[in-house]
Structures are given as C-alpha cells and as structure tokens.
Amino acid sequence: MNSIFFLLPIALILGGIFAALFVKAARDGQFDDLDDPPERMLHD
C-alpha cells in the first residue's frame, strides 16, 4: 500500500500534463468552432 505515495503523485502529474495539453489546444482554437468543420467538405 505504500506504493500509493509514489503512484498518486505520478498519476496527478500525468493527468496534469494532459490537462495542460488540453489548455494549449483550447488556446490554439481547437474548440472554437465545433459546428462548421464537419460541414465544410459539403461546401467545396
């Protein structure tokens, strides 16, 4: 059970990395427009 003292922080750090990636993606505009891209191919 002592391993949890290592595993829990590691899990949180890994999760934190993914949260940071999400924040970066959102700032790059990944989630700005969720409606148009699926329809864009129909307009070409």
Place this chain on the structure above:
Amino acid sequence: MAAAIIRGAGLERYYQDREEFAPRPGPLRPGWDAVPVTICDDGSAEVRLVVDGLRCASCVWVTEHILQATPGVEEATVSYATGRASLRWDPDTVDLGTLAGKVAALGYRPRLLGEESKPDQGLVIRLGVATFAAMNIMMMSAALYLGWVSAMEERYAALFRWASLLLATPVALWCAEPFFSGAIQGLKNRVLHMDLPIALAVAVLYVHGFISTLVGTDTYFDSLSMLVALLLTGRMLEGRGRRRAAEAAVSLAAALPATARRRAGDAVEVVPAGDLVPGDLIDVGAGEEFAADGVVAEGEATVRLALITGEAEPVLVSAGDEVVSGAVLVDGTLTVRVERVGDETTVQRMAADLRAAADRPVRLSTADRIAPWFTAATLIAATLTVIGWLLAGDGGTALRACVAVLVVACPCALALSRPLAAAAGLGAAARRGLMFRSADGLLDLVDVDTVGLDKTGTVTEGDLTVVSADDTTLRIAAGLERFSMHPIARAVVEEAVKRGIPLPRAEAVRETPGKGVTGQVDGLDWELAAGGPGEVVLSSESREIGRIRLGDAVRSDSAEAIAQLVDRGLEVVLLTGDHEDVAGRIAAQAGVTRMRAEVDPAGKAAWVRAGQESGSQVLFAGDGLNDGPALAAADVGVAMGTGAASSVLVADGVISTWSLKPLVSGFQAASACERAIRWNQRRSIAYNIVAVSAAAAGWINPLVAAILMPASSAMVIWGSSRIEASMNDART
C-alpha cells in the same frame, strides 16, 4: 463608483491571470485608433460595436453606466438582445481605445461589428480544468467513503485529502471565477442574481474543505468540483445557443451585391459596390440586384421590389424613374445614374431604423429573481440551525450542521434549470424550422394570444402562380414564355408542366419589357400581352384566344398551420397592403376570419401597438422590409428567413423553410419549455427544502451530499430532455 468597479473587476482578473496562466490579451487592444468612425455635424464621433460576454441584465447596466460616466462620452447604449453598443463621444476629450479599454477592463470583450465573434475560450478551459479535477477528486472521495466501512489508515486518508485540496484549489479559485466576479458586480450594482448563491456555496465549500484538510476531518471537495463543472457546462450551453442564433442572423443579413458594372467612358469596368460614388453610371442586367439607389438614365425594364414592398408583382421602369438598391431587375437592361450609396441607400436606412428599434429593454430571468430569496432563505436556515443546536446544548453539531446546510442548499439545479430547458426548447424549435435569437423570444410565445400574419410571402407563396387558364391557351403561352425569366413566364411554364402539357416549339420570339411577348407557334403568329391587373391575354392576329389569370396562391400547408394556431386559442389576423378583394380571397382560402386590407408598413406596426394597448401579447410574422416596423414593435416578431435580410435582423425568430408549420412547432416548444422550467424549478426548490431540513437535523455527511447534489442536477437535465419527447408526442 465607476472607477471602483473597474478597479475591482480589472485587478481581480489581472491577479487571476498572473497566478494561473499566461496573460490573456490585455484590455487595451491595438488598432482602435484605426477604426472608422462616423463624425457627426456637431463634431462628435459615433461608432457601433459588439460587446461579447454580456451575461445578464446587470452586465449591460454596468457597461452602459461606466461608459456614460466617462468624461467626453455623450451617449452610450448597450443592447442585451444583440450585444450591440452604440457610442457617441467627443474625440477631443477621449478616444475610442480608452472607451474600449474600459469595457474590456470589466471583463467583456468589445469588437468591431462584422469582426468574427470568438467563443469564450476561457470558459472552455475553465470547464476542462474543472472536469479534470472533479473526476480525480471523485475517485479519491470514493476511496475515502469506502474507508468508512473498512477502516482506512489515517495516513492514506490524509494523502487523499491533501491531493483533493491540491486539485480543488484551482477549481474554487480560478474555474469558479466567473461566478465570483458576477456576484461581486451584482452586489456593487445592488442586483442580486444567481451568481451570488453560487459564489457563496463555492466559498463555503472551499473554506470548510481547507480547514477540514488541516484538522483531518471530512471534506466536501467532490461536491464542490462537480458543482463548478456542472454550472460551467450550463453557462457554456447558454452562450453557444445565443452565439449560433446571432451567427444565423448575420449570415442571412449579407444582402447587397458585392460588385457593380460601372461605365468608364465607352468601356465598362467591374468595381466593388463600396467604390461607387453618386454620379456614376452603372449597367444592370436581368437577374441582377441594384447596388445603389439611383435614377434610370436609359433603358426600360421590369423591376421586382418584393424585398422593399413585399408585393410580388414586378413594376415597369424607364428613364427618369427612381430605383432602389436591393430591388431585382427582372428583364430588360438599364443604365442607372447613382444617387445614394452605402449607408445612405433606402434599404440601409430602413435597416438601420429597424436595428435601433430592435434594441429592447432587458428582463431578469426567473432564476435571477429567485436568487435573492434563495440566498436569504439559506442564510436564515443556517442561522436557525446554529441557534437551535446551541439551545440544545450541542456546540459541535451546531457547527457541522450549519456547514452542511450551507453546502447542500444547492443553487445548482436552480441555476441550471433555465439554460438547460431553454437549450432543449430552442433546439426542438430549430429542428422544426423555427430559430430563435434568444430563449426570451421563445418563452414569450407562451403569453402570445394574437397572431398577425403578413399576406405576401408568409401565408402565400409570394410568387405569382396561375389561378385560372384553359389548357389550349396555357400550352401556347408556355411555348412562347419557356425561355423567359419573367415571373409571369415562370408561373405559366410551371403550371403547364404541372398539368402535363408538352411545351410546343416557338419561333421568332420577341420579348418587350413591360409589354409582353410575340412569336410563332404551330405556324401561327401569337401575342401574349398584359390585359388588366393580374391577367394576360393571348391573341392571334388581334383576335383574343384566351386569358390567363395570375395571382399569389396560398401556400399549400398554410390553412392547416393556421387551423392549428386557431385550435391553440390564438386570434389570427391577416394583414396586407393589397386590395380588399384579393385579401378576402386569400383569407377565405387560408381559413382566416379576421383580416385588414390596404395597410401600409406603419399601419401594420400601429395595428400591433393597438393590440398591445388593449392588453394582448402580439406575435407578428412577415417577410418583407415593409414588415420590419411591425416585427420590431411586436412582442414576438417572426421573420420568414427567405425574405428580406433586414426583417430577419429585427425579428426574435426566423422561419427557415417555406412554411408556417414551424410557427405551430414553436408554440408547442415554448409551452413544453415553460412547463419544463417550472417543473425543474419546483423540483429543485423541493430538493432544497428536503436537503436543508435534513442538514439542519444533522443527518447530512459528505457522502450523502455527494449523492444528493448531482441527483438534483440530473433531475433538471431529465426534466429538460422531456421537451423533445413531448414535442414528438404532440406531433403524433
């Protein structure tokens, strides 16, 4: 006071930015000096902006007052419905950059009209972070709750609590920031809205959790993070719906042609419509729209003014006649001397008047009205709990029960009930062809008792169709007209095709704009010419062979839709600028018992206002620019999306198909939505009464709270999802 609010909101935001993430674009954006402004006669400058991020009535209030309190500002109005601000200021005293900076410092995002609307990235990130933290905290809380059963070692429990605190800190301090700033702004303006109890709950939960972690007792961090994540979801849904409706209106508003053919000496050059100046000569051909107002210099043509007058029948114009931008040239060619361009044109001026009329007063939502009572009731309940337990002589339980009361008195379901139900209601109506700009417009339908319908284009097709003709006449006429783009020709050909008449071959066809058409069919000479209003005469060698009567036909499903409206207990009235006889015929076909003929645009608006003065809630549906004043005056204005763009701009809702049926669906969606909101609010109030009583009695612990709080939100989600289901029931 204004400075205090700016300092409060501005510094707070700055602090949050520095602590958590890289700085967002500062309040002062470069480029405001380059914004084109209109300089008025008295030397003051004027501009219209869009302000993003206005969430509530008090946001609008605060923005207006800050701007008005700035020295040099002569006029500042902000519309909640459209997010538009109009500003008039003295350029010698203050510049636009400073004014925009003041708005930005409040946390709203000013931008130029026509600049692309950016969705709130910050909200998405806040929601993402809150969800991430909530899921992790819930996992650790599950372990802690299991620890109650199978005695967990204290050091593990402490680890989980500290890890939860680590995750809950950004949620409470950063993700929930919109609620704190909303609550603070509300307090400063003496408006208590729904953000206040939310901010209060978050603060109590976090402070309690922080102390509990230090002393090693149970926290409510799972409830806290879930509460914030759910509320941010609700807020995002609300913003998305509003933005999509606004975008739909903007895309429909792109009206004027982008280019014009300008005479340059003997040559013709294609120039952007914006480059035209009064005095230019432009060529306009069949099927083209006029890019500017002007006077016909040469040529003869028929012109369709449906956009401006709403009537289908084209009119003949020749040298010396006036034409307006937005009208469509049907056949012939014209050279027009430009007189007015851009914002000065008749269409743009009418549209501007309508936009001004569309800025309506703001209303508080029911949840915002309940908020102060909710907050007061919660605080009173908490105080009573402490007093009660102290009287009973149990100090320890007094504190715990008091915290439990503050924690479980969840404003969550109450705050979510309206955005969720509204999103479901707006979606249900939109899928059936009626798009609403805001939830207010949809919910206003519930109180509507009188429906005014414009005739042309709303109840009728808006295009000419053949009313009566015999097959022989129709066959020859269709042969002569088969290659013409004139509305009468298209109606004749369409009718012939519908009756299955094979179109004969015509030779030597000559079309004279405004007169008619001549040609040879089956080896004989024919002439098809106008023969009185709504009639064309087919003759051969000056001998009349037959007549074709044309008119504007009632749309095939209008009668059914109107019958359904009448079934709902609505008073349906037909309004038209047409002659009494025509109106009477259409009214009879459409099944409308009350009508008003020969009313002009102002008359329609006056009819709406007369209805409102006699205590009715009036809905008006129309399509032309001439319906604009009535649409703007009505409690609910519904534009046919296929009609004039400017009437779409002032309407609350837009029908996106050629039918009145969506209007019926809109009424169904509105009442389903209103039922759902009431149901949601009743249930969440009931939940709060039960939960607060249990908490006061000392029965609530973190596990019970963690189950009860999402359960109350799930109830609201379920209540809203029933809207679509009840709509489907209503249809079968």
